[in-house]
Amino acid sequence: RAGTPEVTAAEIDAGAAIDRACRDLGFFLISGHGVDPALLATLDDAAREFFARPDREKAAIAMALGGRAWRGWFPEGGELTAGRPDRKEGLYFGAGLPADDPRVASGTPLHGPNLFPAEPEALAPAVLAWMDAMTALGHALVRGVAIGLGLPPGWFDAHLTADPTVLFRIFRYPPHPAADEGWGVAEHTDYGLLTVLAHDGTPGLQVRSSTGTWIDVPAVDGTFVVNLGDMLERMTGGRYLSTPHRVRHGGGTRDRLSFPFFFDPGWDAEILPVPDAALTGPVREVDRWDDASVHTWSGTYGDYLTAKGAKVCPALTDHLAPEPPPA
16 A cells, blocks of 8 residues: 555555556566666677677677577577567577576576676676666566555565566667568567567567557657567466557668566466456457467466577477486
């Protein structure tokens, strides 16, 4: 309640605004987030320096070398969305875990060390500083989501995100002629709870409304885009939306960089509905891009993420498959 030590009046207002956005569209912009803009500037500079290098140099940290950890670089066309190659290249990072961590030792997919290039040296510290800032912001955002749903403010951290699955990507979208029908990334939804997307100020992101209309998301300086993933739609029974989105970079000569950070449930968390008291309001029925339903699926978040990831980079599917039992 407002005025108690647990929740301030400002948090009540913010939670209500988040709730409206989650029900209406599944996307919103945030400002006043407290993240130092110098962190993004440093990250952008280092990423551009890396992507400008020849592919043979970048291949020193190719994703195939990351194995089951699912980390490293992939070239343009190295990812698929809805079975079609994306027009982007990128870098995958996550929580850096040593080889003796129990999850790594047991072969848990998407767990392990990061791969960083020798040059530019600035990239590794910039990535780690950004991930720390985004993780803190993710905890603050799920607090706002809980307040908006009328749940205790710490509900998500108590049930799903005490040890969140955190993944970070840096994507480079090269410009293409305006008449080119290819997409940097085609229509899709994200898989987890919340994605916090930083950008370089270049537009190109579009989201699909419940009426099927595509809406351009403005690239407002100093703001982050936040969008909902499939798990939050599932947990709210369709009251919150995991909105389809896509990217086209069709103008100018400068590469478009984006920096999506995924703040998701713990790997072993079973994804169940939020308490009934929070399940109020209309349920939206939206045709999904993949003809799948997040409501008929059941299991842990790790199960869901592994299955989805195997479709994005099929050449690396063997790394994500369960390891065979010892002979």
